[in-house]
Amino acid sequence: METTTRKRSITVGVFVVIGILIFLVGILTIGSMKKAFSTNIVIKTIFHDVNGLKQGNNVWYSGVKIGTVKKIRFLDNSQVEVMLNIEEKSQEFIRKNAKAKVSTDGLIGNKIIVLYGGTQKVPAIEDGDQLAVEKIESTEEMLAVLSENNKNLLGITSAFKTISKNILEGKGTVGMLLNDERLYNEVDQTLLALKKASLNAQTMTASLSGFTTKLNQKGGLANDFATDTVIMRDIRTTIGRLNETVSTANVMVTNLKTASEDLNSNTTSPLGVLLHDEKTASNLKGTLQNLETSTEKLDENMEALRSNFLFRRYFKRKAKEEAKQPAKEEVKEVTN
Numbered sequence: 001m002e003t004t005t006r007k008r009s010i011t012v013g014v015f016v017v018i019g020i021l022i023f024l025v026g027i028l029t030i031g032s033m034k035k036a037f038s039t040n041i042v043i044k045t046i047f048h049d050v051n052g053l054k055q056g057n058n059v060w061y062s063g064v065k066i067g068t069v070k071k072i073r074f075l076d077n078s079q080v081e082v083m084l085n086i087e088e089k090s091q092e093f094i095r096k097n098a099k100a101k102v103s104t105d106g107l108i109g110n111k112i113i114v115l116y117g118g119t120q121k122v123p124a125i126e127d128g129d130q131l132a133v134e135k136i137e138s139t140e141e142m143l144a145v146l147s148e149n150n151k152n153l154l155g156i157t158s159a160f161k162t163i164s165k166n167i168l169e170g171k172g173t174v175g176m177l178l179n180d181e182r183l184y185n186e187v188d189q190t191l192l193a194l195k196k197a198s199l200n201a202q203t204m205t206a207s208l209s210g211f212t213t214k215l216n217q218k219g220g221l222a223n224d225f226a227t228d229t230v231i232m233r234d235i236r237t238t239i240g241r242l243n244e245t246v247s248t249a250n251v252m253v254t255n256l257k258t259a260s261e262d263l264n265s266n267t268t269s270p271l272g273v274l275l276h277d278e279k280t281a282s283n284l285k286g287t288l289q290n291l292e293t294s295t296e297k298l299d300e301n302m303e304a305l306r307s308n309f310l311f312r313r314y315f316k317r318k319a320k321e322e323a324k325q326p327a328k329e330e331v332k333e334v335t336n
Contacts, residue, residue, distance in 0.1 A: 040085040041127040042070060045100040045113070047080045048135070053102055053111040059084050060103075061115040066090040069113060084113060086125070095122040101134040 047053075050072065059067040067090070071083040086094070095118030103114045115131065125131070 039088040040067065041088055041091055041125070042083055043086055043125055043127070043129045043131060044081055044083050045131050045133050046075065047082060047102065047133055048078065049102075050080050050082065051102050051111060053082065053113070057111050057113065058105070059086065059113045059115065061090065061094060064090075066094075066115075082113065091126075092124050094125045095119060096125055096129060096131075097122045098125070098131055099134050100131045 053069060053072065055069050055072055057069045058065050059069065067084055067086040069082060070085045073081050073083075075081050084100075094115055098115050098118035101114050101116070103112055104110070105112050
């Protein structure tokens, strides 16, 4: 009896163990996406570094799982060949010019193969095709770059610390501007002057705009000057004549200057003698006085002749004719 009970217990235990093993195998099969009953095609890619990729890792395309890593093996020249199981139903969406890269499922998840790219003009992949790969920076390389950036950031922070210290101590232009009240006031006055200059420029611009508007108004003097060709021609003619007059005046002034210089330098000419020889000037003055005296005496002689009976009738007749002459002119004017 006890033997029978023991056999039953052993049999039940064996079946339980077998069931547990089957359950574990099923879980592992589902977790690794090993679909024993699906149809797959095999393609390959060649990497220089797979960054910890393992057999059984997933293959993604556009964020969708389409297969798993079938096999990983080394080639020559430190290259790694990765064989991929791709579901046949996803084959039509992946093109021969698509690329593969090693990525991560999440931030710190398992490694995966990501397929991307490809154009519709290129045929779909077939069993045995090889896809091009894109080199991805490794975690070590990214950490090295990050470390270098941290060093640069530390240097920049130190430089900013030094600059801020100099500013607080009043060193440099910015420090003086922030700490020296006199310099700040001068800068403020300069800005006010610039503001006034800007306002003046705006006023000048407005004035120029108004002047331009007046120029465009027909009938105005400025518009006539700008558009009337007749006025401009007359102005040009007048300016030309003024230039000729100025040229003539310049010639006259030059001639007068030359004549004056000749009079001052040539003392032998008649005018030079009159201007520079005092004796000749005195003689000329005496001659003029004699002429004046002779004229007075001639007037006295004429008066004497008027009183003389021989010439009295002549002068009376002449006086009558002179008296009649105005009357004749008045009659002619009335007749006309």
